[in-house]
Amino acid sequence: xxxxxxxxxxxxxxxxxxxxxxxxxHDCGTVLEVVHDGDGVKLKPLDDIxxxxxx
Ligand SMILES: [Zn+2]
Numbered sequence: 001x002x003x004x005x006x007x008x009x010x011x012x013x014x015x016x017x018x019x020x021x022x023x024x025x026h027d028c029g030t031v032l033e034v035v036h037d038g039d040g041v042k043l044k045p046l047d048d049i050x051x052x053x054x055x
Contacts, residue, residue: 003043005030012043 001018002011008028018024020041022034032043 003041005032006043007045014041014043
């Protein structure tokens with residue numbers, strides 16, 4: 001399926017069997033998390049779990 005990146009607005013290819021909690025890195029460099037949205041899923045930026053990225 002194809003969802004919209006909440007950061008850059010471009011389409012993001014997501015596996016049809018993607019589950020909430022799954023993490024996808026978009027071409028724009030944003031790390032996105034699959035979250036529940038009503039009957040389906042949507043994407044949200046994963047900014048809040050970036051504590052160990054600056055090695
Ligand atoms: Zn993006």
